[in-house]
Amino acid sequence: MSVLRITDLRKRYGAVHALDGASLEARSGEVHALLGENGAGKSTLIKILSGAVRHDGGSIALDDRELRIRSPRDAVRAGIGTAFQELSLIPDLTVAQNLFFGREPLGRLRGVRRGRLEQEAAALLEQLGIERIAATALVRTLPIAQRQLVEIAKAAARRPRVLILDEATSALSPAEGTWLLELARRTAREGAIVIFISHRLAEIRDVADRMTVFRAGVDVGAGAIDQIDDDEAVRLMLGRRVERLYPPRREAVGEEVVLAARGLTLGTRLAGVDLDLRRGEILGVGGLQGQGQRELFNALAGATPARGRIELEGREIHPTSPRRALAEGIALVPEDRQREGLLLDLSIRDNIALPVIERISRAGFVDARAETRMVAEVAERLQITAGSWAREAGSLSGGNQQKVVLAKTLVSGARVLLLYDATRGVDVGTKSEIFTLLRELAGSGMATLFYSTDLQELTNVCDRVAVMADGRIGGILAGPQLTEENVLRLSVGGSLPPVAAEAVR
Ligand SMILES: Nc1ncnc2c1ncn2[C@@H]1O[C@H](COP(=O)(O)OP(=O)(O)OP(=O)(O)O)[C@@H](O)[C@H]1O
Numbered sequence: 001m002s003v004l005r006i007t008d009l010r011k012r013y014g015a016v017h018a019l020d021g022a023s024l025e026a027r028s029g030e031v032h033a034l035l036g037e038n039g040a041g042k043s044t045l046i047k048i049l050s051g052a053v054r055h056d057g058g059s060i061a062l063d064d065r066e067l068r069i070r071s072p073r074d075a076v077r078a079g080i081g082t083a084f085q086e087l088s089l090i091p092d093l094t095v096a097q098n099l100f101f102g103r104e105p106l107g108r109l110r111g112v113r114r115g116r117l118e119q120e121a122a123a124l125l126e127q128l129g130i131e132r133i134a135a136t137a138l139v140r141t142l143p144i145a146q147r148q149l150v151e152i153a154k155a156a157a158r159r160p161r162v163l164i165l166d167e168a169t170s171a172l173s174p175a176e177g178t179w180l181l182e183l184a185r186r187t188a189r190e191g192a193i194v195i196f197i198s199h200r201l202a203e204i205r206d207v208a209d210r211m212t213v214f215r216a217g218v219d220v221g222a223g224a225i226d227q228i229d230d231d232e233a234v235r236l237m238l239g240r241r242v243e244r245l246y247p248p249r250r251e252a253v254g255e256e257v258v259l260a261a262r263g264l265t266l267g268t269r270l271a272g273v274d275l276d277l278r279r280g281e282i283l284g285v286g287g288l289q290g291q292g293q294r295e296l297f298n299a300l301a302g303a304t305p306a307r308g309r310i311e312l313e314g315r316e317i318h319p320t321s322p323r324r325a326l327a328e329g330i331a332l333v334p335e336d337r338q339r340e341g342l343l344l345d346l347s348i349r350d351n352i353a354l355p356v357i358e359r360i361s362r363a364g365f366v367d368a369r370a371e372t373r374m375v376a377e378v379a380e381r382l383q384i385t386a387g388s389w390a391r392e393a394g395s396l397s398g399g400n401q402q403k404v405v406l407a408k409t410l411v412s413g414a415r416v417l418l419l420y421d422a423t424r425g426v427d428v429g430t431k432s433e434i435f436t437l438l439r440e441l442a443g444s445g446m447a448t449l450f451y452s453t454d455l456q457e458l459t460n461v462c463d464r465v466a467v468m469a470d471g472r473i474g475g476i477l478a479g480p481q482l483t484e485e486n487v488l489r490l491s492v493g494g495s496l497p498p499v500a501a502e503a504v505r
């Protein structure tokens, strides 16, 4: 049996102590969950273990042998395979080239023996049960979920002794998430150590044997999974309790339709979608991955023009670009926060204030001070600390970057919010704050379209949930019919139990 022993690890970025004496111990045969709020230091530990960054102090030992990890190559040699939170794939290479990157001589990657490489890649994908991803596809053309699957395949490819999954489920559909949990369990059963990072307590309970909790760069608790219940885990993570994750729904949602789509069509991806989003409502969008959800959001936000009719408050609009959609009052939280959501070189403050500044300069007379107050208030509620305002957005942890993207959208002055997986990678404490904020906004008339890969979130946050299948809306669930089970049923093209079917509007 092998043991991974991390002792008193330290890492500073300028004034930030990302790790401040963190320890963790994991054994072969176990899935070991690592928990902690956004910015707690989880990914920093992972980057050190995988040779992406160097630590300032502390030690890492595997089987009582101290590991000196100075480069990704050292980590691979030590048997550490990592699926990174922000993905390590090279967009302009194919899936096959990415899977074997670093293992193959460049000549081979570049084409000489490409056919062979692709065969091996296809075999690996099949063995992992994800052969639906083409080995020849360019990574840049894949949606995030598929890129995530390739990242996982790359980490698992060399049968590592330590498999690290840093928020690898956060972009996956429920079915793909289940697939990954099974992969993690199997890998552990076969004798590896699996380190599993996630903000979803339910899946941690489902997959992990033991857990370690980090807070502010230090381990604050560890133990067998059934020794630490959810309340205790949250208390350890945040240093306080969270009373309720989901705010109460409103009794009734207004009838007035704010945003309507009729016959939205985009190639074979959107096959004529009709949708009514009402004032004050949070309308969920569910379904298996790749059923047209992304295209629907992009079409409504002007990111990918589609055929069909879009009406805002009864007037036809033509959002031919995200900028024009925003000018109409429709704001999108995009899928890819790193590429579309943020200017990584700019400060947090500039990222959030940008849409506001544009509006001020356009409208001429806007109370600039009120705007600044609004930015500050939203940032504070999302727990983006003022002390970090001047920092580059690119230096934030994954979850904190996501929070900045959301904050930026919330202050944009929009009347319609299109939130595509807006809470991906956000910790439970901030999530409850976000849901409360969304409810308050709904209370003052905001119309929100809410896509999430998390079934619990969909069924608990939304007033209604539209389930997509094959580019269409297969059904809309509300009231007592809004259950995880029914969302799943409609996702696979099934029908609802007879009683339920009547009540569905
Ligand atoms: N390259 C960097 N430059 C400056 N600060 C950094 C850098 N990378 C990380 N940090 C900081 O180190 C701290 C820990 O970040 P880390 O990414 O480890 O958090 P995390 O626990 O993975 O959070 P999340 O749940 O959001 O992914 C954060 O305050 C982060 O802003």
Ligand SMILES: [Mg+2]
Pocket: 042, 043, 044, 085, 397, 398, 399
């Ligand atoms: Mg992280």
